[in-house]
Amino acid sequence: MTTTAPAATTQRHGRRFESARQVADAVLFEGYVLYPYRASAAKNRMRWQFGVLVPPAWAPVQGEHSLQRTEVLMEPRGAATLSLELRFLHAQRRTVQRVLDDGTFADTAELHLADRVLVPWDEGTEERVELRVAVPELTEKEIVLPFTRPAREDVEPVLDDRGRTVGRLVRRTQEVEGVVRLHAEEIDGPYRVLKLTALVENTSPWAPDEPAAAAREEALPRSLVAAHLLLGLTPGSFLSMTDPPEWARPAVAGCANLHTWPVLAGEGGGADVVLSSPIILEDHPAIAPESAGAMYDATEIDEILALRTAALTDEEKREARGTDPRAAAVVDLAESLPPEVLERLHGAVRSLRGATGGPPPEEAEPDALFSPGTPWWDPAGSAPPEPAPDRVLVDGVPVGPGSRVTLRPGLRRTDAQDLFLQGRAAHVEAVLHDVDGGVHLAVTVEGDPGADIRREQGRFLYFQPDEVTPLEEP
Template identity: 70%
Template sequence: MTTSVLPDEMAARFATARQVADAVLFEGYVLYPYRASAAKNRLRWQFGVLVPPGWGADSAEHSFQRTECLMEPRSGARLSAELRFLRAQRRTVQRVRADGGFETVAELELPDRVLVPWDEGVEERVTAVVDVAALHGEGITVPFSRPAQDETEPVHDADGRLVGRLVRRREEIAGLLRLTATELAGPYAAFRLTATVENTSAWAPDGPADRDAALPRALVASHLLLGLDSGSFLSLTDPPEWARSAVAACRNQHTWPVLAGEPGRTDVLLSSPIILEDHPAIAPESPGALYDALEIDEILALRTAALTDQEKREARGTDARAAEVIDLADSMPPEVLERLHGAVRALREVTGPGPTAPEELTPDVPGLRPETPWWDPESDRSVDPVRDRVTIDGRSVGAGSRVRLRPGARRTDAQDLFLHGRDAQVEAVLHDVDGGVHLAVTVDGDPGADIRRAQGRFLYFQPDEVAPLEDA
């Protein structure tokens, strides 16, 4: 039996995980300084964009996502799935003409905001609830579609006079959600669950078309919430020993599945287009969505509050969510801002003699002052970032070496993936306190490379994330 109505208990479990899912949905939706005119807001929708299959076969976007994970459902278990994505809604601005008609304009000035053309994001959801037993074989397919739609919103000035209107256009989209399950061989009652999301929109450009033409027909920031009413999912990053080979065989394309919800729970899984850890959570100190990166709330709040009145008017006219950010920054009380300054999440006990003990350090490093802290570079003269070298693929690599970047798929920052295949120069070889080795690099063609060298602000990769291009 299949239905589209989530059970109340599962809806409550999804609600707990949805706070993080919302951050995924609106990741980078509108960036500081929150104005449409800002360069960083002219190329939008970077993550989870599923385009129509008839467009952009050679583009960086794809028409599908594939999630594979392991689950241990109990007898009679039901699987709930919720696909969430944004639908780009194209907004144009029109002004009232003298004859009472309307004309399209680049902007419309109002006392409190400046209205400009903009692509708004409308949240869409597709849900399915199915018996796990029905997923064997061909499984189930849930097609969905959304019709084209036009809306207009009148715009009045402070005196209530009609001065213009906003015209919003949504294009027709179609897609499907396919769910299948295959039982694994062995003593454990485990299954491999495959969830595929496809954009099946029939639109294709008549001729060459840029990305902007495809976006209104795309599923943007697509991600899945999956839940079992009885049973559990297995972590793909930390599976039990018996499941490691089965996890390694899972094929996840354009998505990243992690356990979600409260820590310790294993009945909800979030399949995200950005890299997350198991049980991701929003910082409790965060006062609201700032649409940038969550870990830099303090600096964003301060810089947003410092925008000029004209910049704030432009931001308010760009998008309703941008207006909420401006209002949040302007109204944030000091005690809330203070909470953003930093927080200690966990402490670990350190046993044994400390590294600053004179009897430990003085014999190895002659002349070292006993009070020198462990983090001072002079506390260990056995390492030298400029002269140290590391062997990679049989070649000696150090400062000045040329390498090709190949970021690791599991531990790297999502932004680093954009540098895959780029050539770079090693600036230093660094060792951390846990014995790890890191290469500080500057990327070829980076116009800020000289500034990075002057400030010591590099990009960092581990040795297995680079390939040497030449011998020392």
């Protein structure tokens, strides 16, 4: 029997989806409030670009979408159950009012407080639609779950630092309606595989009076913003849509995902959870462990955002704090990050984790090139290098410090001044070896009045062995 999830089941689902939800939060709030986190910033006037499902009457007007379709392959086992969680933001319009002398309120563009400046703003409240259904039901009929989020109005008083009422925030939310449709069908192949189709649709009846002139701001409060799905299968597993097994590739090619993309997101690399996201991700996406908190402007790098936010002026921080509680949290986070956390944000090379340069400690020889347990890329783990040869054969003649050579710059050189060195005699000062095995001759030109200064400063001209001709044997 199809049911909405009771409290106990919701808790179990929450634990199962916990890891995937961390990534989904980044999707849900992608573009929610962009740096510099002030409502007055130009880019914060065009927010919420991903996963917006608008009312169907308005969708054709501006070319946006009213539905998402997810198709994914799954291998249920036994009496399997599918758990679904639809998440989206419901935009609510916040207006700011100041108190008048007679105790009434009037709309205002700004309300200044000691620590913030309140301004009108569109907030977003997180909404969830949960469903749990036995897999055999999905193959027998289409499961339809309609849902509604009603219109409402909330008032929050605004107090100054003395506790006096100086204004209020009025939040108005429009009604939004939608539906989730689910069904599954068996796919021909060597193994029992079902193709699951999950359709999420905005069915709100609202229509603008003049569609051609309607602004996006009118449609957003009736939209499912940043809509995405979490799917869980127990017992059983989903197949990867980006890297399926060879036998499943034809079936994967037959799946049609519309305005969303499903990826494996099970905890610990498991395949029992799928995140269907409006942003293309790879299987098993994860939040970087170095991340200190949500920055919301996910097109930027945490380190850059933290440093830039900390550098905002006090007045800019007051406006950011008054724009949205999440923006205020970003400002507080940037101001409180200790140096060691900022240093962690500077970067990490994950591909080298666990890499070692030698055999396991019990098999390593005492004079092994690398110390046991030391990564191969760590210079501390390598034995002292053998001295590089200080002479190199050129035309069968050993050339090294003190040798005289004639310079013959090759065609691959790009310095135009090399033309003036063609045929000049020079003294070899050193033979140098780079990490790629290349050999370079450091030289000073005979007759150069600055040669002695170059030697003192270690500033030479460099040529490769095939660009010189020995003048004499040392």
